[in-house]
Structures are given as C-alpha cells and as structure tokens.
Amino acid sequence: xxxxxxxxxxxxxxxxxxxxxxxxxxxxxxxxxxxxxxxxxxxxxxxxxxxxxxxxxxxxxxxxxxxxxxxxxxxxxxxxxxxxxxxxxxxxxxxxxxxxxxxxxxxxxxxxxxxxxxxxxxxxxxxxxxxxxxxxxxxxxxxxxxxxxxxxxxxxxxxxxxxxxxxxxxxxxxxxxxxxxxxxxxxxxxxxxxxxxxxxxxxxxxxxxxxxxxxxxxxxxxxxxxxxxxxxxxxxxxxxxxxxxxxxxxxxxxxxxxxxxxxxxxxxxxxxxxxxxxxxxxxxxxxxxxxxxxxxxxxxxxxxxxxxxxxxxxxxxxxxxxxxxxxxx
Amino acid sequence: xxxxxxxxxxxxxxxxxxxxxxxxxxxxxxxxxxxxxxxxxxxxxxxxxxxxxxxxxxxxxxxxxxxxxxxxxxxxxxxxxxxxxxxxxxxxxxxxxxxxxxxxxxxxxxxxxxxxxxxxxxxxxxxxxxxxxxxxxxxxxxxxxxxxxxxxxxxxxxxxxxxxxxxxxxxxxxxxxxxxxxxxxxxxxxxxxxxxxxxxxxxxxxxxxxxxxxxxxxxxxxxxxxxxxxxxxxxxxxxxxxxxxxxxxxxxxxxxxxxxxxxxxxxxxxxxxxxxxxxxxxxxxxxxxxxxxxxxxxxxxxxxxxxxxxxxxxxxxxxxxxxxxxxxxxxxxxxxxxxxxxxxxxxxxxxxxxxxxxxxxxxxxxxxxxxxxxxxxxxxxxxxxxxxxxxxxxxxxxxxxxxxxxxxxxxxxxxxxxx
Numbered sequence: 001x002x003x004x005x006x007x008x009x010x011x012x013x014x015x016x017x018x019x020x021x022x023x024x025x026x027x028x029x030x031x032x033x034x035x036x037x038x039x040x041x042x043x044x045x046x047x048x049x050x051x052x053x054x055x056x057x058x059x060x061x062x063x064x065x066x067x068x069x070x071x072x073x074x075x076x077x078x079x080x081x082x083x084x085x086x087x088x089x090x091x092x093x094x095x096x097x098x099x100x101x102x103x104x105x106x107x108x109x110x111x112x113x114x115x116x117x118x119x120x121x122x123x124x125x126x127x128x129x130x131x132x133x134x135x136x137x138x139x140x141x142x143x144x145x146x147x148x149x150x151x152x153x154x155x156x157x158x159x160x161x162x163x164x165x166x167x168x169x170x171x172x173x174x175x176x177x178x179x180x181x182x183x184x185x186x187x188x189x190x191x192x193x194x195x196x197x198x199x200x201x202x203x204x205x206x207x208x209x210x211x212x213x214x215x216x217x218x219x220x221x222x223x224x225x226x227x228x229x230x231x232x233x234x235x236x237x238x239x240x241x242x243x244x245x246x247x248x249x250x251x252x253x254x255x256x257x258x259x260x261x262x263x264x265x266x267x268x269x270x271x272x273x274x275x276x277x278x279x280x281x282x283x284x285x286x287x288x289x290x291x292x293x294x295x296x297x298x299x300x301x302x303x304x305x306x307x308x309x310x311x312x313x314x315x316x317x318x319x320x321x322x323x324x325x326x327x328x329x
Numbered sequence: 330x331x332x333x334x335x336x337x338x339x340x341x342x343x344x345x346x347x348x349x350x351x352x353x354x355x356x357x358x359x360x361x362x363x364x365x366x367x368x369x370x371x372x373x374x375x376x377x378x379x380x381x382x383x384x385x386x387x388x389x390x391x392x393x394x395x396x397x398x399x400x401x402x403x404x405x406x407x408x409x410x411x412x413x414x415x416x417x418x419x420x421x422x423x424x425x426x427x428x429x430x431x432x433x434x435x436x437x438x439x440x441x442x443x444x445x446x447x448x449x450x451x452x453x454x455x456x457x458x459x460x461x462x463x464x465x466x467x468x469x470x471x472x473x474x475x476x477x478x479x480x481x482x483x484x485x486x487x488x489x490x491x492x493x494x495x496x497x498x499x500x501x502x503x504x505x506x507x508x509x510x511x512x513x514x515x516x517x518x519x520x521x522x523x524x525x526x527x528x529x530x531x532x533x534x535x536x537x538x539x540x541x542x543x544x545x546x547x548x549x550x551x552x553x554x555x556x557x558x559x560x561x562x563x564x565x566x567x568x569x570x571x572x573x574x575x576x577x578x579x580x581x582x583x584x585x586x587x588x589x590x591x592x593x594x595x596x597x598x599x600x601x602x603x604x605x606x607x608x609x610x611x612x613x614x615x616x617x618x619x620x621x622x623x624x625x626x627x628x629x630x631x632x633x634x635x636x637x638x639x640x641x642x643x644x645x646x647x648x649x650x651x652x653x654x655x656x657x658x659x660x661x662x663x664x665x666x667x668x669x670x671x672x673x674x675x676x677x678x679x680x681x682x683x684x685x686x687x688x689x690x691x692x693x694x695x696x697x698x699x700x701x702x703x704x705x706x707x708x709x710x711x712x713x714x715x716x717x718x719x720x721x722x723x724x725x726x727x728x729x730x731x732x733x734x735x736x737x738x739x740x741x742x743x744x745x746x747x748x
Contacts, residue, residue, distance in 0.1 A: 069585040091587030099585040105578030107339070109346040121335050122586050150346075166582075 021046050022096075022174045022205040023068065028077035030063050037063040039229035040077070045174070050196065050206040052220030054213065056323065060229040061209045062102070065178050068207065069099050081174060095123060098172030102179040102209075104159045105166075108152040112143050112162055115151060116169050123170035133169050140195055141165045157188035164192055168199065175199055175206045181215065193219055213315050223315075225322050232322040240318055247285040248310050249274070249317040250294055255304035256281040264301070268293045274320065282320050332588055336596030340570060341603055350566055355608055358559030359615060365555075366548045366620060379408035379461050379468075380428040384419035389439025395472060396434065416451075423455055430454045430465035442480055443491035486511050548620045553702030554675025556612040557695050558666060560641045563608040565662040567601040568645035571739070572655045594736055602642040609634050616706075624705045633701050636721050640694050640728030646735025650742070669693045674700075694731070697723035 021044040030038040038060045045051040055061045066072040067079050070086040070093065079086040081093035088094075106115055116134045125133055138144045141161040151159060164180055177196065181189045196219060200206050210216050216223060217237050224234040233240055247270075258276040265273035265283060270290030274282035285291035291310060298305060311317045344351060383396040396412060411428070413419035419431040433451040442448040452469045454462035480487055489508050571594075574580040583593055613630070616622040624630045648665065652658040670676070672686060673695025679687055690696045701720035 071581060071584055089589060091589070094585060095587040097585070099582060101578055101582060101585075103578040105582040107343055107579060108577075109343040110339075114342070118335070118339050119582075119586075122332065122583070122588065124587070 022082055024080040026078045028067055028074040028079060030072060030075055037229050041231055043224050043234060045205045045207055047205050048200055048203045050200045050208055050220045052216040052223040053209045053226060054216055054223055055226035059227045061226055065176055069176055070094050096172055097174045098167035100164050100167035100177045100180050104163045106151045106162060111148050111150055113147040116165060119166045120169045125170055137165045137169045142191060157184045160184050160188060173204055175204055177208045179209055217315050225319060227323045243318055247287050248291050248312060249320055250283040250285060250291060251309045251311060252281045252305055253279055253307040264297055268297060333592050333596045337599040340600035344604055351563060354563040354566055355559060355611055358555040362552050362555040365551050379465055381408050381465060382411045382413050382419050382422045382428050382431045384413040384416050384433045386415055386436045387434045387438040391439040391442055392434040428455060429458060429461040432469060443487045482515050549622050549706040552616050552620055552622055553706060554699045556702060557698040558670040558675055559612060560605055560608055561644060561666045564601050564605045564641040564645035565648050567604045568649045569655055569658050571597050571649055590740060594740055598642055601645055602638045605641045606638045622706050625708060630705055633705060633721060636724045637698055640698060640724045643728045643731025643735060644694050647731045650735040650738035669695045694727050
C-alpha cells in the first residue's frame with residue numbers, strides 16, 4: 001500500500017480536550033498476538049456530544065470500543081470514564097455507561113419487557129424506578145405495543161430498536177453505539193437516529209461507529225477517521241472537509257501499477273497520488289483542469305481502466321484520501 | 330449477591346420459556362427405563378400359548394397316549410392341542426391357522442417302538458414363528474426321551490405288551506397277571522433311581538415389585554442409572570448456555586455491565602444446579618408413581634439429591650471448560666455421559682466388568698451417583714450398612730472437585746479472552 005498523504009489529529013480539538021470529559025481515551029494500544037489492532041489512539045468526548053468513529057473493517061474500531069466498554073484491557077495507555085478506569089473490576093465506570101453492540105444481543109426466549117426489566121435490574125434499577133424506566137424507553141423506541149411479544153417473534157428492525165433500548169434503559173451518562181443501524185430499513189434507521197440525537201440533547205456523551213458516512217455526517221458533532229489501528233484525522237465535519245481541499249478526487253479500478261501511477265502523478269501539474277492498492281488507485285486533483293489532464297493521460301497511455309470516478313470533495317473523498325480505500329472496502 | 334440471584338433466575342426463566350430441550354432430556358431416560366421395565370418385569374397378560382396340531386396316523390396305544398395329552402390339565406395351561414386326521418391335513422392346519430408346530434405320529438409307531446425299539450416322530454415347525462416352535466421341539470424331544478426310557482425299562486416284556494394291545498392276549502388272564510407283575514417289578518427296581526427327586530422346582534405366581542424392604546427388583550436396580558444419565562444430560566444442556574450466550578453476544582453485554590466475570594460464572598453454576606434439582610425431583614416422583622419405587626425417608630433422599638445436583642453441575646462445568654464450541658460440547662458431552670453411564674453400572678452390574686474396568690468405574694461420577702440412588706431405592710439408607718454414606722461421600726468429593734476445577738478453567742479462559 002502506497003500512502004501519499006497523512007493527516008495528523010486536528011490540533012483545535014486536541015487542545016480542547018478537558019479532564020472532566022465523560023470519556024478520555026489516551027494513547028491506547030492493543031494487539032491480538034503479533035497483530036497490532038490499536039496503535040496509539042487518543043480522543044475524548046464531552047457531555048452532549050456525539051462522537052463518530054469511522055473506519056473500514058479491521059481498522060480497529062471494535063477493539064477501541066471493546067476497550068472503552070471494559071471488555072479488553074489496553075496494553076498501554078488509559079481509558080477513563082468519568083475519571084475511573086473502564087476495566088476497573090468494581091464496575092463503577094461501567095455502571096454509568098450504556099453499550100449497544102453491533103450484534104443483536106438479546107434473550108430471544110424472553111419478551112421485550114422481560115429483557116428490559118432484566119437489564120435494568122442488572123444496572124441497579126428496582127421497584128417503581130425500574131418500571132418507569134422500562135415504560136419510558138419502550139415509548140422512546142416505539143415498542144410499547146409489542147412489550148409482551150417474545151424477542152424471537154420480532155422483525156430485524158424491531159430487534160435493533162430493542163437492542164438500542166437495552167443500552168438506554170438505565171439512562172447512562174455515556175452511550176457506546178457500535179453500528180446500531182446495520183441491516184435495517186430507512187424508517188427504522190431514522191427512528192434510531194432520532195433517539196440517539198435525543199440522548200445527546202439530554203446531555204449524554206455518545207460514541208457512535210458506522211459504515212454510513214452520510215449518517216455520521218448528519219449525526220456526529222465530531223468524527224475520527226481510524227485505519228490500521230491509528231487515528232488519521234479528527235475534528236468536526238467542517239474541519240475535516242477543509243482537509244479534503246476544493247478539488248475533486250479521481251478513483252480508478254483496473255490494471256494500475258504503482259510505478260506507472262507515480263510517474264503519471266509526477267508528470268501532471270496539480271495531481272497528487274493518494275494511494276495504490278490491489279487494483280485501485282486514487283488521485284487528488286487541485287482543480288477541474290488538473291483532473292481533465294489526468295483523465296486524458298490515463299486513456300492516452302492505454303492502461304486497462306475498468307472504472308473511473310471523479311468524486312466531489314465530501315467526507316467520502318476525505319476517507320478515500322486518508323485511507324486509499326472506500327469505507328465499505 | 331442480588332445480581333447473582335437475578336442472573337440465575339433469568340436463566341431458569343429462559344429455560345422454562347423454551348422447555349422442549351429439557352422435556353427431551355427428561356423423557357429419554359424415562360422412556361428407556363419404561364422399556365427396560367417392560368423387558369425385565371414383563372406384563373400382566375397371559376403368557377403366549379403353544380398351538381400344537383397332532384396328526385395321529387398310527388392310532389396305536391402309544392400314539393393315543395401322546396395325542397391324549399390335550400386332556401391333561403397341566404399341559405392345557407401352556408398349550409392348545411388340535412387333532413388332524415393325517416399329515417396333509419396337519420400341514421394345511423399349520424399353514425392356514427398359523428399354528429406353532431405339527432407333530433406327526435406315523436403309522437406303525439407304537440408297534441415299532443414296542444417290537445424292535447426303533448421308531449420315528451416327525452415335528453414340522455412353523456417357519457413364520459420364532460420362539461414357540463423351539464419350545465415345541467424341546468417338548469417333543471422330552472416325550473421321545475421318556476418313551477425311549479420306558480421302552481428300555483420294559484425290555485422283552487414290551488413285546489408281550491404289544492400282543493395285549495393288539496387284542497390277542499387279553500383272554501390269557503395268567504399271562505396278563507404275569508405281565509402286570511413284571512412291569513410292577515421293573516417300576517419298583519427303578520423307583521430308588523427316580524425318587525425322591527434331588528431337585529425340586531418351586532414356582533411363584535407373584536410379580537416382582539419394587540420395595541424398600543429388600544428383595545431384588547429389576548426396575549429399582551435399573552432406574553437409578555437412567556436417572557443419573559438423564560441428570561447429566563440435563564445439566565450439560567444448561568451449562569452449554571454459557572457458550573450459547575457467548576455466541577449470542579449477551580455474555581459480552583453482561584461483561585460490559587457492572588458485573589464481575591465470577592458473578593456470571595457462579596450464576597451459571599447455580600442455575601445448572603437448580604435445574605438439575607428440578608429434573609431430579611421429576612425423576613424421583615415419576616419413579617414413585619410409574620414404577621413404584623420408594624426412595625426412603627425424606628432426609629437421606631434430600632441430602633442425596635443435593636449432593637447429586639452438586640456433582641452433576643461440576644461434571645457439566647468440566648465438560649464446558651474442556652470445549653470451545655457448542656458442537657464440541659454436544660459431541661464430547663454425549664459420548665462422555667454414555668460411556669460413563671455404561672462403565673458406571675447404569676446398564677449392567679459393575680461386578681461383571683473386567684477388573685481394570687471396575688477400577689475405572691469407581692472413578693466415575695455415575696458409579697457413585699447410581700449407587701447412592703440404588704441404596705435409597707433398596708432401603709440401604711443411613712445406618713444400614715453404610716452403602717449410602719460411602720456413595721454420598723464419594724459423590725460430594727467428585728462433585729466439589731469438578732465444580733471448582735471447571736469454574737477455574739472457565740474463568741481462566743475468560744481472563745485470556747477466549748470466551
């Protein structure tokens with residue numbers, strides 16, 4: 001993989017990190033055997049903020065989320081939740097956190113209400129507080145009418161809503177959402193996004209991972225782009241867009257040899273090679289004229305190009321620019 | 330402690346919300362026990378009867394003696410004897426009426442036996458039947474043996490007897506008297522050899538019943554082994570839930586909650602123990618109601634149940650500490666349970682196994698558990714020879730060791746991130 005561009009963490013937000021933020025992730029590392037999964041990730045999330053963690057499969061998102069949830073202990077670095085270690089055996093930090101895993105993790109044999117009551121009890125709710133919390137969260141996610149139904153009888157979209165509700169039932173101060181809208185219809189997605197926004201408006205800190213860039217742009221106050229276990233860029237959507245630049249990004253598929261692509265980029269004024277990887281190549285163009293020159297050169301040299309796309313400067317192009325890959329690769 | 334209780338109750342509620350697995354685990358040993366009970370204790374119906382047809386082509390004095398057995402009260406308890414005029418008619422009856430066998434007494438049978446001592450009987454067995462024709466053959470061989478012995482005892486007098494039967498000597502009263510005296514003398518000579526019989530056969534009409542008061546009862550012997558096997562299946566199915574939860578993602582969700590891994594593990598052990606105890610109660614009640622087995626006083630029974638639940642839970646924990654997937658657990662657990670049931674004496678007495686296998690048997694949980702339940706079922710409770718005490722001590726030791734070892738291994742796997 002040839003990587004032409006690296007973007008450091010946004011200095012504005014790095015400086016804005018406060019010690020009283022609900023979540024502080026400081027230079028954490030984790031390996032599976034000899035494979036380094038997370039390599040020095042740092043960020044923090046403020047109350048009422050929705051923080052997006054974006055990256056392709058294998059980028060290190062889930063490992064980072066697992067360390068925040070206390071499921072994995074960082075080899076080095078620190079994850080603090082309201083000042084307490086996430087993996088602290090007392091569970092004090094975890095009690096203030098709600099986790100919504102990517103997989104639907106529910107008890108299929110129990111009803112909607114029984115699931116919520118159980119998880120509420122596990123987080124210490126009892127009596128009238130428990131009953132009220134269960135009713136409220138069922139109302140919020142639109143499951144009141146289905147409260148007596150067994151989970152096994154629910155559709156995929158309704159299960160996703162219940163999966164979210166379980167993470168919310170105890171009104172956590174920090175919410176971890178790992179791809180909560182994967183595989184559901186647009187209507188159910190809108191409902192879930194509305195609930196997440198409402199949580200942030202209520203002052204809760206939210207960490208959100210997603211494959212859907214549009215969704216992340218719409219929902220998140222700040223984003224971190226992560227790949228190969230490291231944060232490539234971090235900032236608000238506006239800050240990140242500024243990193244993309246004004247010019248378009250040209251993305252190719254076909255017979256693309258690294259050497260030929262490098263020669264071409266060096267030869268054409270206003271063109272920067274972003275990356276070449278397994279039959280794909282990406283270029284950043286300074287402007288439309290540079291883009292035209294590149295396209296002409298490509299066809300003039302006769303290389304077998306199967307697909308060529310000229311992309312507007314969006315978060316998607318930034319992602320491509322930073323990782324050399326599309327988010328769904 | 331509250332969290333452990335909630336986790337345990339959640340598992341029990343889930344099991345009862347989807348009870349089919351438990352029903353199957355309980356029903357297999359019950360069905361097995363029922364089948365074995367039928368095999369070993371029989372049914373209350375009349376025993377099957379032999380349907381014999383006799384074709385007496387001889388019509389001689391000895392053939393009439395054989396075919397006349399149908400009038401014998403003792404024979405009539407076990408067989409029905411029909412008469413056929415000849416072999417052909419007998420064969421037709423055998424085929425059409427699905428009888429057991431045809432005994433053909435050929436023409437000249439009596440004369441041949443009484444004259445030169447060589448005669449033949451023919452038995453045609455029904456090939457469509459399995460057991461009763463063999464019984465008929467055995468009966469025919471006994472008849473042949475008696476006739477041969479009688480003929481040998483009479484010696485040359487047999488020919489005089491033949492003359493009498495043929496109707497030519499009845500007018501010679503002196504000759505008849507001499508013959509009677511001779512036969513009487515032969516019988517007297519044989520009497521010391523025949524009487525009194527050295528072996529007496531005593532038959533009892535009672536059916537075996539399972540009682541705690543003693544005496545062998547096949548079902549009281551077999552049922553405990555089936556119960557232990559069923560409990561092991563039920564226990565391992567519940568402990569499997571740990572891997573089910575890991576696969577469903579709920580285990581990770583629990584670990585992300587303010588719970589310790591030890592709390593989750595303890596709750597799994599408790600829910601397994603509770604469900605094993607429930608299964609055990611069902612087995613014991615069924616044993617009492619369906620098979621008439623009494624389990625003795627309440628205290629030894631309760632203590633035995635508690636120790637047995639602990640042991641089965643430990644065994645299940647060990648299985649799921651040793652495997653990585655549910656499929657491995659199902660396969661390994663199933664094989665291990667069946668093998669240990671076999672070696673532990675669930676199906677056959679341990680005493681008939683080879684010496685080395687008996688040693689292995691004493692190392693199995695099944696052996697001690699089955700012995701404990703058998704001790705209860707046969708009234709060998711506390712203070713009646715120490716059978717139950719020894720079995721319970723063995724069970725408790727094995728159960729505690731398994732539970733601790735299983736819990737330790739599972740926890741270590743969790744710490745290493747393997748679960």
